[in-house]
Amino acid sequence: MSASASTEALPTRWVPRVGLLPAIGLFLVLLVLVWLGVNLVKEPSAFAATFLDGLTLGLVYGLVALGYSLVYGILELINFAHGDVFMLGSAISFGVATNWFSLHDTNSLGKLIPALIATLAMAMIVCACLNATIEFVAYRPLRSAPRLAPLITAIGMSFFLQNVGLRFIGSAPVSVPNILSHKAVFSIGGHEYRWYQLIVGVSTLPVLFGLVYLVQQTRQGKAMRATAQDQDAAAMMGINVNRTISFTFFIAGALAGVAGLLYAIYTTNIAYDQGFTLGLIAFTAAVLGGIGNLPGAVLGAVLIGLIQQFNEGLSWHAPGSDWTQSIVFSILILILVFRPEGLLGERTPEGG
Amino acid sequence: MTYPSGTEGGFDARALWRQQRDRWHHLPERTRTTIVLVVQVLIVLLLLPWWWGFAVLLAIFFALYWIPEDLAVPLGTRKLRVRAFVTPLVALALAILYPYVRDHIDSLPGVGPWPQMDTAVIMTVYAMMAVGLNIVVGYAGLLDLGYVAFYAVGAYTAAWFASVQFAKQNIHFGSVGVGATVPGIHISVWILLILAGIVTAFIGVVIGLPTLRLRGDYLAIVTLGFGEILPQVARNGDNLGGFNLTNGPNGITPIDPPGFGKTLHDATGGALPDNYLALADRNKAYFYTGVVLLAITVFASLRLRDSRLGRAWIAIREDEIAAAAMGIPLMRTKTWAYASGAFFGGVAGAFFASFKSSTFPNDFSFNISAFILSMVILGGMGNVWGVIVGGAVLAYLNQEGLANIGAKLGIADVPLYASGIFGAILVIMMLLRPAGLLPSARVRAELEEGVHDQPLYDASG
Numbered sequence: 095m096s097a098s099a100s101t102e103a104l105p106t107r108w109v110p111r112v113g114l115l116p117a118i119g120l121f122l123v124l125l126v127l128v129w130l131g132v133n134l135v136k137e138p139s140a141f142a143a144t145f146l147d148g149l150t151l152g153l154v155y156g157l158v159a160l161g162y163s164l165v166y167g168i169l170e171l172i173n174f175a176h177g178d179v180f181m182l183g184s185a186i187s188f189g190v191a192t193n194w195f196s197l198h199d200t201n202s203l204g205k206l207i208p209a210l211i212a213t214l215a216m217a218m219i220v221c222a223c224l225n226a227t228i229e230f231v232a233y234r235p236l237r238s239a240p241r242l243a244p245l246i247t248a249i250g251m252s253f254f255l256q257n258v259g260l261r262f263i264g265s266a267p268v269s270v271p272n273i274l275s276h277k278a279v280f281s282i283g284g285h286e287y288r289w290y291q292l293i294v295g296v297s298t299l300p301v302l303f304g305l306v307y308l309v310q311q312t313r314q315g316k317a318m319r320a321t322a323q324d325q326d327a328a329a330m331m332g333i334n335v336n337r338t339i340s341f342t343f344f345i346a347g348a349l350a351g352v353a354g355l356l357y358a359i360y361t362t363n364i365a366y367d368q369g370f371t372l373g374l375i376a377f378t379a380a381v382l383g384g385i386g387n388l389p390g391a392v393l394g395a396v397l398i399g400l401i402q403q404f405n406e407g408l409s410w411h412a413p414g415s416d417w418t419q420s421i422v423f424s425i426l427i428l429i430l431v432f433r434p435e436g437l438l439g440e441r442t443p444e445g446g
Numbered sequence: 447m448t449y450p451s452g453t454e455g456g457f458d459a460r461a462l463w464r465q466q467r468d469r470w471h472h473l474p475e476r477t478r479t480t481i482v483l484v485v486q487v488l489i490v491l492l493l494l495p496w497w498w499g500f501a502v503l504l505a506i507f508f509a510l511y512w513i514p515e516d517l518a519v520p521l522g523t524r525k526l527r528v529r530a531f532v533t534p535l536v537a538l539a540l541a542i543l544y545p546y547v548r549d550h551i552d553s554l555p556g557v558g559p560w561p562q563m564d565t566a567v568i569m570t571v572y573a574m575m576a577v578g579l580n581i582v583v584g585y586a587g588l589l590d591l592g593y594v595a596f597y598a599v600g601a602y603t604a605a606w607f608a609s610v611q612f613a614k615q616n617i618h619f620g621s622v623g624v625g626a627t628v629p630g631i632h633i634s635v636w637i638l639l640i641l642a643g644i645v646t647a648f649i650g651v652v653i654g655l656p657t658l659r660l661r662g663d664y665l666a667i668v669t670l671g672f673g674e675i676l677p678q679v680a681r682n683g684d685n686l687g688g689f690n691l692t693n694g695p696n697g698i699t700p701i702d703p704p705g706f707g708k709t710l711h712d713a714t715g716g717a718l719p720d721n722y723l724a725l726a727d728r729n730k731a732y733f734y735t736g737v738v739l740l741a742i743t744v745f746a747s748l749r750l751r752d753s754r755l756g757r758a759w760i761a762i763r764e765d766e767i768a769a770a771a772m773g774i775p776l777m778r779t780k781t782w783a784y785a786s787g788a789f790f791g792g793v794a795g796a797f798f799a800s801f802k803s804s805t806f807p808n809d810f811s812f813n814i815s816a817f818i819l820s821m822v823i824l825g826g827m828g829n830v831w832g833v834i835v836g837g838a839v840l841a842y843l844n845q846e847g848l849a850n851i852g853a854k855l856g857i858a859d860v861p862l863y864a865s866g867i868f869g870a871i872l873v874i875m876m877l878l879r880p881a882g883l884l885p886s887a888r889v890r891a892e893l894e895e896g897v898h899d900q901p902l903y904d905a906s907g
Binding site for chain 2: 170171172231232235236239241242243244245246247249250251252253254256257258260261265370374377381416417419420423424426427430431434
């Protein structure tokens with residue numbers, strides 16, 4: 095990078111030179127677009143249905159990705175344990191919804207709605223407290239240590255929580271009964287878009303807007319942004335840095351709780367290791383959008399959700415679900431190599 | 447209103463720990479020496495009636511502790527430091543004796559019997575991988591969460607060139623125990639160990655070149671990505687455009703055993719086994735092979751550390767910008783660290799595959815990467831001896847120790863929670879003793895006195 099900066103200063107350069115890396119990157123993007131285009135022309139209805147599925151899935155990913163982005167924004171720490179907090183959110187939702195309320199899609203709305211709200215509240219509160227506790231126990235004592243130290247405790251925490259989930263869920267995936275109606279809302283050329291998908295997708299939106307309001311408009315949000323920029327300066331301005339960081343983890347945990355419930359409803363099964371896989375996918379989404387950037391996290395998550403569904407749902411030369419993880423991680427690697435600041439992020443010295 | 451306690455508030459177990467340690471260090475030298483000696487003697491005496499084998503082992507290591515660190519005998523023009531020379535020899539002697547004394551030395555306190563011979567082989571393999579990862583993480587300070595990828599590449603290299611996987615070929619070269627008519631590629635496992643190392647080192651360079659420009663935690667996540675992609679490729683590799691590369695989830699099995707062949711066997715009067723699989727006590731042969739490979743790894747690792755390259759790694763770990771300013775080529779040095787670490791991972795993987803006579807995609811999960819990382823952290827980043835101890839102890843716990851402990855406590859499914867237990871170990875170690883059980887002095891100084899400061903950006907970028 096420094097080499098290109100010095101050559102730009104030379105006045106004799108007239109023709110803008112396209113570097114090799116951006117050219118390869120553009121080529122790859124074009125390739126994907128061509129593939130999508132051919133699929134759209136061949137099977138428009140399947141394409142549209144897959145698109146909606148991907149959008150819904152992407153919005154759920156977005157909730158988890160926001161948790162990574164919030165924490166990364168404030169501490170510059172990849173909170174590996176976040177995916178497992180999300181997994182525990184799913185487990186708690188499952189326990190409360192089926193064991194306490196025995197919810198099912200045959201329940202009347204009068205029972206379903208209050209019970210779902212209670213489940214949601216339970217999952218949010220437990221996950222939020224859990225996430226804040228993790229910060230207090232595992233990250234706060236290491237705040238002045240080298241950066242790799244909290245990263246390693248985060249991995250340790252992740253494994254620990256995964257085993258807590260293993261204790262409660264068991265090693266085999268558990269299927270969740272249909273809580274919301276699986277009847278079709280509408281169908282596009284034989285591909286049905288069902289009510290539970292619609293409700294899951296739509297209910298992420300108020301959460302996202304609420305979060306944006308919290309961070310952009312409130313006093314607490316201002317404290318969070320200030321702490322993210324410069325902890326020492328924020329402390330000097332009278333912001334309680336520790337409390338702000340705890341609050342951030344609290345919010346991130348609550349988001350993971352919401353995501354846990356929605357994911358359990360959406361995929362209708364939970365597994366103790368879903369947190370690891372989905373956590374990495376969500377982290378990729380956060381990096382794709384520009385880590386630390388909240389709208390970017392949602393954008394990245396929607397893109398990842400779309401890519402995953404296109405990969406699994408389209409028929410023309412789609413690699414299929416065997417390769418989903420490889421594709422997502424390849425995207426992660428490519429993004430970090432070609433555009434480490436992400437789609438919406440600003441170029442920072444850290445990114446490169 | 448109280449002034450915010452800045453970044454150091456809250457529950458701080460480390461501060462308490464540090465305070466207690468400082469109190470200890472402020473005792474007079476004589477008092478400390480006496481206390482240490484008395485405690486050591488007491489421990490050995492207390493253990494002796496019940497676990498005499500373990501007590502003797504401890505006594506040997508305690509004795510090594512009392513050799514003054516700067517004691518040296520002149521040897522020609524150079525000086526030979528006694529402790530640095532005697533310790534590895536004692537360790538090697540103990541390892542050589544182990545198969546013969548295992549059945550006669552009681553049990554381990556609190557755990558159960560001493561490791562079985564097959565566990566001992568696995569311990570050497572993991573210790574090797576831990577020493578390899580230590581080059582990347584401990585020396586060069588690059589957090590690699592995908593080390594299992596190198597292990598996988600090594601294992602598959604051995605599997606391809608010493609099995610019937612490519613049945614259309616019929617290539618035999620120095621393999622033992624395989625009839626000349628058996629299809630497939632069969633090359634001597636000894637050659638494959640080196641080949642696996644080279645292939646893996648090359649893969650390490652390929653992975654490293656685009657990613658090593660990234661800063662610490664980004665690098666960690668990218669290596670994690672590679673560590674997830676490669677096993678998936680192995681899992682789906684039974685039909686890559688119609689070509690069966692990895693035999694998919696069924697894995698490649700059997701893999702040829704190592705052996706020295708008839709000529710060498712007869713020439714050495716039977717000291718070198720003809721074919722490991724044909725031996726009655728084959729685990730002993732595998733164990734000695736593992737010990738020799740581990741010894742080579744340790745030797746290479748120590749020599750690398752003290753070389754110009756190794757000093758460059760440590761300089762980069764301590765301060766990248768300063769290192770770059772001193773003229774160290776960052777990319778090239780980091781890539782070398784990656785390649786060297788990968789080399790040993792590959793050799794260990796190939797040896798392990800030959801020992802198990804199989805390789806499956808499910809052997810290469812992220813758990814293994816984190817497991818090997820725990821060994822490095824537990825033992826002490828940067829200190830080869832600590833890392834070997836960490837690797838051996840954790841591999842033993844994973845293989846049979848946890849099951850033994852569980853049986854002793856009456857809990858059946860302790861091994862199921864192995865990764866959770868190792869996760870908890872990682873957290874507790876980072877909080878209480880971040881430099882590991884046997885820390886290298888330099889890493890300890892960095893971690894505890896804040897000498898180390900992660901650079902803001904890559905100076906070469």
